[in-house]
Amino acid sequence: MFRALTSTRSAFVYGAQVARLSTAKAHEMIHVERVGLNGNVGLIKLNRPKALNALCGQLMSELRVALREFDDDDKIGAIILTGNEKAFAAGADIKEMINKDFASTYSGRFLEEWTAVSDTRKPVIAVVNGYALGGGCELAMMCDIIYAGENAFFGQPEINIGTIPGAGGSQRLTRAVGKSLSMEMNLTGNRIDAKQALTSGLVSKVYPTDEVVNKAIELGEKIAAQSPLIVAMCKEAVNSAYEMTLREGLHFERRLFHNTFATKDRKEGMSAFAEKRKPTWTSS
Numbered sequence: 001m002f003r004a005l006t007s008t009r010s011a012f013v014y015g016a017q018v019a020r021l022s023t024a025k026a027h028e029m030i031h032v033e034r035v036g037l038n039g040n041v042g043l044i045k046l047n048r049p050k051a052l053n054a055l056c057g058q059l060m061s062e063l064r065v066a067l068r069e070f071d072d073d074d075k076i077g078a079i080i081l082t083g084n085e086k087a088f089a090a091g092a093d094i095k096e097m098i099n100k101d102f103a104s105t106y107s108g109r110f111l112e113e114w115t116a117v118s119d120t121r122k123p124v125i126a127v128v129n130g131y132a133l134g135g136g137c138e139l140a141m142m143c144d145i146i147y148a149g150e151n152a153f154f155g156q157p158e159i160n161i162g163t164i165p166g167a168g169g170s171q172r173l174t175r176a177v178g179k180s181l182s183m184e185m186n187l188t189g190n191r192i193d194a195k196q197a198l199t200s201g202l203v204s205k206v207y208p209t210d211e212v213v214n215k216a217i218e219l220g221e222k223i224a225a226q227s228p229l230i231v232a233m234c235k236e237a238v239n240s241a242y243e244m245t246l247r248e249g250l251h252f253e254r255r256l257f258h259n260t261f262a263t264k265d266r267k268e269g270m271s272a273f274a275e276k277r278k279p280t281w282t283s284s
């Protein structure tokens with residue numbers, strides 16, 4: 001079972017990890033907290049359970065604000081995005097989309113707000129339990145790492161409701177799992193389970209449903225222990241593999257690598273190794 005947050009007067013306990021209360025203002029459709037032993041991992045939990053976390057405008061707006069707050073918070077080194085035991089998210093909100101037309105989606109820049117997720121500079125880890133369908137699968141793929149619970153399902157069922165993916169389902173999924181599987185999922189709405197998501201490269205780890213959030217927190221803490229400056233550069237380098245040719249990407253990576261030599265953290269990291277001590281990062 002998904003392990004629920006247990007509230008105490010001054011702190012939350014998430015599994016073995018202590019999490020402090022967020023200073024962020026209250027949201028209606030998401031929960032926001034700091035987790036990890038040092039409170040340096042941001043946790044955002046989608047919280048619209050009655051609609052299986054369907055991604056309506058308000059939810060996406062709140063998510064954008066929360067991501068921005070964590071991105072701008074020097075104390076946060078990594079961010080986790082999750083849902084509940086039954087659903088990460090069952091897609092964009094179909095009921096909200098029913099009466100839209102071309103002009104309103106085009107002129108209204110429908111879905112533009114979603115790019116806030118992939119634009120986040122800090123690493124974002126998606127933790128998927130239950131359904132990640134349509135926009136839900138796309139949202140997970142906008143994150144940098146996906147951990148899945150054993151009960152996770154991924155799918156792009158837009159075809160069943162007379163449309164196609166609009167936030168990466170035909171693009172990121174194809175790059176992640178290859179053309180054949182992506183085409184099958186996109187043309188039929190066929191879902192894959194956590195096991196197939198792992199073997200096809202869509203997710204990096206699968207854990208029991210009630211453990212996966214804590215595993216992601218541990219991962220987030222490990223990332224948060226690195227130099228934030230170098231982590232941001234590294235994320236940019238890996239992401240360039242999605243957006244550039246191999247030649248351009250290799251060039252960009254080498255330039256970023258050279259740039260690390262302009263930082264104090266690069267010098268500190270190598271000196272600490274040679275002096276057999278832990279590095280102290282200054283993000284400079």
Ligand SMILES: CCC/C=C/C(=O)SCCNC(=O)CCNC(=O)[C@H](O)C(C)(C)COP(=O)([O-])OP(=O)([O-])OC[C@H]1O[C@@H](n2cnc3c(N)ncnc32)[C@H](O)[C@@H]1OP(=O)([O-])[O-]
Pocket residue numbers: 050051052054055090091092093094095096111131133134135136138157158161164165166167
């Ligand atoms: C972003 C770019 C483009 C993306 C497009 C998309 O994502 S298109 C979407 C791609 N996704 C899909 O096509 C998946 C659509 N969803 C499903 O096929 C099923 O809900 C299920 C198989 C996930 C779970 O079946 P189950 O029998 O366990 O549960 P249940 O069915 O009873 O649902 C419980 C409640 O949640 C509600 N609700 C759920 N999803 C949505 C939604 N997306 N929207 C709105 N509401 C949604 C559902 O109406 C119901 O509310 P009610 O009536 O009680 O007021």
